[in-house]
Amino acid sequence: MEEGTSFLFAGVNFNRKKFAVDFSRFQKKKESEKAIEDLSFLEIAKPEAEQEEEEEEEPVVPVKKRKRKAEVSEPVEGISVFKTSKSAKAAKKEIEKPLIERSEQKKKLNKQLERDSLLRKDNNIHVSGNNIPSPLENFSELSSRYGCESYLLCNLAELGFKEPTPIQRQAIPVLLSGRECFACAPTGSGKTLAFVCPMLMKLKHASKDGIRAVILCPTRELADQTTRECKKMAKGNKFYIKLMTKELARNSDFSKRPCDILISTPLRLQLAIRKKKVDLSRVEYLVLDESDKLFELGLLKQIDSVVKACSNPSIIRSLFSATLPDFVEELARTIMHDAVRVIIGRKNTASKTIKQKLVFAGSEEGKLLALRQSFAESLNPPVLIFVQSKERAKELYGELLFENIRVSAIHSDLSQTQRENAVDDFRAGKTWVLIATDVIARGMDFKGVNCVINYDFPDSAAAYIHRIGRCGRAGRSGEAITYYTEADIPYLRNIANVMSASGCEVPSWAMALRKQKWKKHRPGRESISTQPKDEQESTNKKKKRDEQESTNKKKRRKMSKNRAIVGDREVSLVDSSKT
Numbered sequence: 001m002e003e004g005t006s007f008l009f010a011g012v013n014f015n016r017k018k019f020a021v022d023f024s025r026f027q028k029k030k031e032s033e034k035a036i037e038d039l040s041f042l043e044i045a046k047p048e049a050e051q052e053e054e055e056e057e058e059p060v061v062p063v064k065k066r067k068r069k070a071e072v073s074e075p076v077e078g079i080s081v082f083k084t085s086k087s088a089k090a091a092k093k094e095i096e097k098p099l100i101e102r103s104e105q106k107k108k109l110n111k112q113l114e115r116d117s118l119l120r121k122d123n124n125i126h127v128s129g130n131n132i133p134s135p136l137e138n139f140s141e142l143s144s145r146y147g148c149e150s151y152l153l154c155n156l157a158e159l160g161f162k163e164p165t166p167i168q169r170q171a172i173p174v175l176l177s178g179r180e181c182f183a184c185a186p187t188g189s190g191k192t193l194a195f196v197c198p199m200l201m202k203l204k205h206a207s208k209d210g211i212r213a214v215i216l217c218p219t220r221e222l223a224d225q226t227t228r229e230c231k232k233m234a235k236g237n238k239f240y241i242k243l244m245t246k247e248l249a250r251n252s253d254f255s256k257r258p259c260d261i262l263i264s265t266p267l268r269l270q271l272a273i274r275k276k277k278v279d280l281s282r283v284e285y286l287v288l289d290e291s292d293k294l295f296e297l298g299l300l301k302q303i304d305s306v307v308k309a310c311s312n313p314s315i316i317r318s319l320f321s322a323t324l325p326d327f328v329e330e331l332a333r334t335i336m337h338d339a340v341r342v343i344i345g346r347k348n349t350a351s352k353t354i355k356q357k358l359v360f361a362g363s364e365e366g367k368l369l370a371l372r373q374s375f376a377e378s379l380n381p382p383v384l385i386f387v388q389s390k391e392r393a394k395e396l397y398g399e400l401l402f403e404n405i406r407v408s409a410i411h412s413d414l415s416q417t418q419r420e421n422a423v424d425d426f427r428a429g430k431t432w433v434l435i436a437t438d439v440i441a442r443g444m445d446f447k448g449v450n451c452v453i454n455y456d457f458p459d460s461a462a463a464y465i466h467r468i469g470r471c472g473r474a475g476r477s478g479e480a481i482t483y484y485t486e487a488d489i490p491y492l493r494n495i496a497n498v499m500s501a502s503g504c505e506v507p508s509w510a511m512a513l514r515k516q517k518w519k520k521h522r523p524g525r526e527s528i529s530t531q532p533k534d535e536q537e538s539t540n541k542k543k544k545r546d547e548q549e550s551t552n553k554k555k556r557r558k559m560s561k562n563r564a565i566v567g568d569r570e571v572s573l574v575d576s577s578k579t
């Protein structure tokens, strides 16, 4: 390994030999078998159980037992052949008691295992790992099994959460029992609560002993939303919950400010680590939300520095996402210990409550016409429209602005305040249509979005799942429309597969297309405009001329500031020796 490269990168080429022990832990085994194997008291009871079965098949009494029987007493016609002593009887009872207890325990355990597997089956929960805790039947088990404080149960009730969602049923007990976890569950299925609730329960109370939990999110918007959700859940218990802003990352010394839970994007936290503004050595819980995004190449180094800085050996790490590619699991296994894997439904599938549709738009112009037509016929706001770049977001915004539709756009060229306003206005219903790049494709919880339109074809199946997952959340229904052009056809099969896996109708020819080796699909597209092409060209030329003119003006103004007229000569005021 290169010097300075950390263990996280070592996992990129997952060495199965080197990690044979860890790897073997994740080999699939029957859950019930495992639970039985792992309970120490059953290790003693197991041979006995086997013996019982043997006894049923073969009526021969084992030597040991016969001997003991003879020692105790064998009444023949009412007379004891051997003298029975009180102490022998007592000894027999003593021996029998734990055996009975063990067999009772075993019966109980088997019943529990049956209940667990039924509950998991009903909720489509798939688990693997050692000795996995029982799923929750209801929220009140949080207090009966784990001593949850009443403030948290009150908050759940206040939020109207009557029953745990499938991911919450299983991931909460896993984390509460101190186990690491990687979890994959559909979009909008309540993953946030699945990691926030056990975190609050384990941290118990606010403290000033430094940062104890970190949640990493791939975007500022999601970090902001998670902070708000965390605060809602913690209401009534004065935890210090902080969102890492740029300002805090640069200038605030966290050793001087109390912080129990820190929520950040990887970039900001890495900056604070580099500037020695945070000490993460006491962190007990680390959550990587949207973990597959965080494990993408662009963010991997930042994640690595956070993982390294969280040096507490008893840290509990967990990964959550609606999509969990195999490479992320393999990478995660190299850093996690005895982790439990929880998958709800099938891995990498879209939420079943979304009606998905493909629309052939032919060309870029066709897309705009199709969009206008669907707005005229059946606009059912709020609607979220995804495009592939910030330039295209601006172009489409320009086109829709004059259509008497309350529209706004969000992309990375906007300031943070502008981005926040766009999200807030959409949430508050001030705008009906939000045009967005993939910056808000993941994790954002807009409660009532009715329809997601993929104006530009998504660049991967995962992007598709996350984008359309902005509607159809928490059991609500939603609609997803994906426009495609000739350029997108080779990539249609990946999306068609996702659609078909969640029970939507897909044209058979799309499923029969050749399998593409996946690479990000972002083709060059004509600009979004209904202007005829020659007009478009002249508008573009004019735009360019105006831009050039304004840059020249700025330059001239700057230069004239640095020059003065001395006598009849114009001289430079800039010290030429310094330039």
Ligand SMILES: Nc1ncnc2c1ncn2[C@@H]1O[C@H](COP(=O)(O)OP(=O)(O)OP(=O)(O)O)[C@@H](O)[C@H]1O
Pocket (backbone or CB within 6 Å): 160, 161, 162, 163, 164, 165, 168, 185, 186, 187, 188, 189, 190, 191, 192, 193, 321, 322, 442, 443, 444, 445, 447, 469, 473, 474
């Ligand atoms: N037990 C529950 N009962 C009802 N609603 C719930 C429950 N838990 C969470 N929710 C609600 O479900 C919605 C989706 O939750 P959340 O944002 O955590 O989903 P998610 O699985 O993280 O989605 P994504 O994959 O898009 O990030 C939220 O509005 C949340 O308030």
